[in-house]
Amino acid sequence: MDYDIPINIAGLNLRNPVIVASGILGLSQSIFNRLYKIGAGAIVSKSISLLPREGYRNPTIVNVGTMSYINAVGLANPGAESFSKEISKNSGPLLVSLVGSDKDEFSDIVRKFSNLKILGFELNLSCPHVEKMGMEIGDDLNLVYDIIKLIKKDTGKPLFVKVGLGKSDIIEVAKVAESAGADGITAINTLRAMKIDIETRCPVLENKIGGLSGSAIMPLGVRCVYELSKSLRIPIIGCGGIMRHSDIVEYMMAGASAVQIGSLIGLKGIYSIGRILRDLRAHLEVSSISDIKEIIGIVHR
């Protein structure tokens, strides 16, 4: 199979614009290799914290119908030390997602990966269901600025900053990220949401509140990418609700230079990556689009 729809984003050459989102099959080098074989243009690891985290007790994910999930995994991850060993032999197009509860943690995490063959980093500012991580940090604009400055001092590799629809204005957060030296923005993360079981009268997720992903958030993600691409010069990775090749096209027309997929893999399996790429290639062909770059942000013109 040929997954060639080459793109360039933040100086990175990817064979195609379809990136596996953070938290999706993001813990194992063997799985990364398989995802790459299956067609992924790049892979973002699970968000990695300095120390290991067990995350929340199950249920950590609930399907709310209409191709959407709410999850509250609680950022379970092996921690920076262990994960750097996991990927020590990586040679694939891997971005390591970073999460921390404190400014100083980030340097420590980044340094663990400094000698590894990875593409770069994604900073998770927007995990909506873990207190003092992600969203909470993302809401403090000064902190966002400082963290990005720090990370960029510690690595020469591209840094994408992942933003979401939280308490603060996504555009402002992204602008601060840009001004602090971020090389790209990933938008959007999941949105705080809840599912209650009316028979037992309690929230389904152990953490009660989780993050909404999948189809439900697609029109929100497209809007964010559209608005962000008006205000930013750095490239944007669109994420949220992509289920079909046409969704990818929509994100790119709104201004995304690449996209990430997540829930789709839960709904349609790991091989859906190859299928969506095949459909995307076919679409570009019948639409006589020789370079996918042509369509990036085309609705703004």
Add this chain to the structure above:
Amino acid sequence: MDYDIPINIAGLNLRNPVIVASGILGLSQSIFNRLYKIGAGAIVSKSISLLPREGYRNPTIVNVGTMSYINAVGLANPGAESFSKEISKNSGPLLVSLVGSDKDEFSDIVRKFSNLKILGFELNLSCPHVEKMGMEIGDDLNLVYDIIKLIKKDTGKPLFVKVGLGKSDIIEVAKVAESAGADGITAINTLRAMKIDIETRCPVLENKIGGLSGSAIMPLGVRCVYELSKSLRIPIIGCGGIMRHSDIVEYMMAGASAVQIGSLIGLKGIYSIGRILRDLRAHLEVSSISDIKEIIGIVHR
């Protein structure tokens, strides 16, 4: 048909908790009478501004699948003068929704309705797609406070404040509303969203950006009601994505004292109000819930 599931909210006695949301069949007294006959517990009018508004050109609404819409009607409405004539003979359970671009407008609008037989008002602070109205105002906490104070000075009737997921923290906005004297909170309004047609490479809505409603936002609305009811003492009307009686139950268990429905009517027709009420009554019966009040906020216990 018997639509009796009596509730009391902010001093109002409604025959049932199912309210028709603002903007849904909200312009005509004859239609209000019909909605009441069909079973609605109460009806919120289209948001009324001081002067008439033509709204945006069509398309003003687009179905994005999975039982969700994006709309940008642009707050088309006949204006306060004309609408007060429209409802001059009203005797049904009507709430008038208010929208303005300026603090002083609100008094003028409210006064037009001062002698009419209506239940009260809903202040639309959260229309996500009209600049300088709704959302923009809702993001300025001082302005929110002042507007509510003003309105409450002009009317003794209950005032509900409708909040949404915008740029600012919904809980903070609601708290300010409560402290300014709001009698209840309606949550949530639509969320800024966008649909692009990839064939013609342009946004579908004339206004490009509109508000997402329907199934997609249900888990967001439930979460907001859950969180709001933790922080507020005034009652909450849950709104967003209600499609089945079980969704109503979910909202009420999360803390809502009543609910509003909107998109459902577009998807399943006007008689869906009666059907959802019938299903709700049946559910309460088989669950041996004699007073629906029992379940309000039950997940918090």
Add this chain to the structure above:
Amino acid sequence: MELSTDKKLMRMVEIEDVVIESPTVKTFVFKDILGSESKPGQFLMVWIPRKEELPLSVMISDKKNHAAITIRKKGYGSTSLFNKGKGEKIGIRGPYGNSFSFDTSHKNIIFLGGGTGLVPLVRLLYSIKRHQCNFTFIIGAKTRSELFFTQIISEWAEGGKIDLFITTEDGSLGTKGYPTDILRDFLSIHNDTDIIYTCGPEMMMKKAYDLAKTNGVHIEASIERYMKCGIGICSSCCINDKLVCVDGTVFNETKIQKLTEFGISYRNKSGITTQF
């Protein structure tokens, strides 16, 4: 590309044929299964990308799985559509609304239409022409150059027989005057008329309704109102307590009787009640 079969979702279709009906009227043909299966009187919401979305009655097409729309060039939206050509794309959703009914015991049937109001009537005639009825088709127009569909109507006489009457206000073709003049005269002679189907300017339909009442004849009228959503959610199209987009567009004499706003007032884009 599969064709969508969900009438609620917008589907992009390519204009395959353009028929010039008159200097200001064109018919656009496109492939669309749902549209091709529309019942007479139903309409589509038609999106002219970057411009407008308009409710338009579904016209017939003789191509399998194809539907058509007929547009009269008027303001911004209709002119944008009018200027579209073969190969261009438009978005459609629907068909929406109810439809004309047909009672097989009816033998003497009148169609009364003007302008693009002819579209649903033509679709209706097409669907019932195999029945052995006497069809009388009365068309009104301002002037000769604004007439269209006369050819297609007069060609169709399968089961029954079709009489075509034409009126123009300036007398440039057919009888000088209004189509309702013909209707009045016709009804006074033919007291065996069963039903009148009408679509066109509301004042014309109002007159027809009054005549039908006086003469004890059934009538079904397709009413137009300003439409935003087309799906019964916005109430911009309301007439009394009915929503034209879902409860209509077709109303019979029993229903019209309760529509006190019929022929009297409509709502403008802001929802303000306005006199005709």
Add this chain to the structure above:
Amino acid sequence: MELSTDKKLMRMVEIEDVVIESPTVKTFVFKDILGSESKPGQFLMVWIPRKEELPLSVMISDKKNHAAITIRKKGYGSTSLFNKGKGEKIGIRGPYGNSFSFDTSHKNIIFLGGGTGLVPLVRLLYSIKRHQCNFTFIIGAKTRSELFFTQIISEWAEGGKIDLFITTEDGSLGTKGYPTDILRDFLSIHNDTDIIYTCGPEMMMKKAYDLAKTNGVHIEASIERYMKCGIGICSSCCINDKLVCVDGTVFNETKIQKLTEFGISYRNKSGITTQF
């Protein structure tokens, strides 16, 4: 209440029967069409409201449209479930995962299981027992009181014949020792064995796999890993590049050969690779 037929969505079911299998093992029966149609080896994600969600193999039920699960009381989640009674509700989703295969040319079949690993094996035996095969069922347990399902297994012999071997580590019932001791001896005598189906402690399955390889016998093992999502999205269940929840839980000798982590290491809740 209609029964959900979407295996992706959680459905609430009411426990209709509770069977006490041993002092620490219970079987819960509930109505669920999807569960009742599970293939042998598939599992459900079972939600114990306010407590936990656990992957559990689908047990058989003799009631129409009913399924069952068998739980051994262990830690927080399993104990919460164990304490549930008739009439209480649990949530289930699934069935998920692949299943044991059955080749009708196979005549001599061994089942090797221990503890709740017996559940999928019992379901498998139930679904193939009508075939004229020689079934050998080897059950291992620590001690007599921990044995269960022995009755049900020995009762079933429809088409073929069933030999039941029991081992306990303390010798309180059956042969003293491990079930793999029996397997080794059995294979050395019966060189016509076609396939071994196994589920239970990974070290037991690993030994069985080695024996199968040495003796040139097919083997299918149902592997357990820590599961969060059950639907192939979180990778908490991974073994090498396979996801046990969707690529498994059943792996045959060809696949196991590539699973270098089999019997060696698993990932803990944080995803850290941990030695057995």
